[in-house]
Amino acid sequence: MKTLFTLLLTLISFSTFSAPKSELWPYWNSSNEANTVAISHQTWQDLLDNYLVTDGEYTLFKYGLVSSQDKANLKEYIDRLSQQDPRHLTKAQQYAYWVNLYNAVTVDLIVDAYPIKSITKLGGLFSFGPWGDDVVTINGKALTLNDIEHRILRPIWNDPRTHYAVNCASLGCPNLQSQAFTADNTEQLLEKAAKEFINSDKGVLQLKGKAQLSSIYEWFADDFGNKQQLIEHLSKYRPELAKLNGKISYEYDWDLNDKK
Template structure:
């Protein structure tokens, strides 16, 4: 079939196949590879960059998932729909593209280049901080050392007195200037007190450079750029890591070559950029800004963790991965568990956690959302057969974006299956693990799902099941297998 369908006419096809996709989507990659085998003109439209097209594409297709495929103006559906086409129907569509031009009333294609003023993938303007050279000199001064307080020893620390003395001796400042400079270094988050928070004091209080502890994936280096807006930095990081991910995704979309990705020069640029998270300002973020920022950071941190540490292979390795893979953000360490359960779920216990992530005295609690946001579970990772059509979340339209991601997730049978005859609903383990976020009872859970589904036969079936005198909720096994190449 492929040989017959794949031969284009000598004059070249008159039409085209259009695929609406997002970077790093495995099912988009599978569909594009299949379509290229057919020898037809293929135009891929990135809905991550061309966000203005998302509502129109969803209106035309009735789906929030990607890819969405059009032969000229005929909507075929997603990757599974393409693979399920009967041979005769596929041949008809290919002949149409060969023989007929694209209708005038189809959705126009965007330009390939970003509009003027629009940032390119991974582009970030670093304005060097006025104090950066001073910090570099301080690190080389030999003042940083070990200090014992009671039974505990603090490494990489300096007292307030030592810092002021170094500023006087090493920078030629008088005492009042040195004291004001030390306070400025604290305000600009170059230093943290080793315990608690507060103003800088010229006494025996211990301070450390914010780039410690070194176990965070973006620690150990000085963030030399002036502090930037959190949303701007997270979006730049997200675009760059997605570009890397897409470049190393296999043609069939089933695996990622993490080893090659970790050796890419683009990955080093990403690591340099992630260092700047150390000093971003978090406390002034609105609810919408926090959602967008921490969802984006969680997703890039997962990929960064895979690149540095490899993919977890068992329960213990997964526990360690999510509890130890971390970034230094705004002067504090945030693990994957901290971001998901501490910030985005309003400081609720996570899976296999005995306590809440943040204690009442933890300064990170000030960053946490006041309440859990259930929709984040469909944005933190693309675990469904059709990925959400949004890879970078923005504060401006975050709630609509999250609802779209939920609809895309629920469209797939890997997330939700409804058997009307048996009165059964089979759900992803996500709904079992975080059931409290969706109402904590089967009835509330299913009503939540119903209210977040797009119009579809599956939604109608779920309504019938809910109206029945009894029904059963079951949970499908979760596929933890890594998507890396050998």
């Protein structure tokens, strides 16, 4: 029993401090730029309007107050997206599709398991969270949240701001945006999300002689580049960080972004 417990702690610790690499799933890397179809995300927007609130530097979700009807609406929205073949959409429509699907599925998982202290409590016995679990089937292919983020969004768009768009239902995560992503507002929302996060203490906390950065910048260092490139990225949204020096540490709060 002691050996099993030690193995469990080792596996959980490993999962905590490791992150999937960006590895393209080629099947999803196509589009139809002539397609004028626009996917409606109004159902997701209605849920955000009803249950997302701002509290200081955080946006919090009122998971415990989601009505039975809205739970059904959320599942219907996810199901409706899963019936689409995103490869037939424009790239702009696809990006909004994948980000909204990721965030909607995450909220759905929390609502189903609520009350829960952290998303990391979901998943199997040896899992650190639900990211490796099959959560949606599209075109007959089972996808996990990791697939959506690390095999589709990251490698196809190669935009580090994607880390500010997808939300892991945790206080340490970049805020869930109050607007659903669309083909028209994606650039605006990505810039807004980046600026908000980098100017928050959970993004970059400056202390005497050192700086505490979100673990996102450690886990996904390949997306943000070397130290100088990371500083350039941060200072674009927070100019005083151009002079960032000294010791850098990393921190992340996995507590649920819950508004009770």
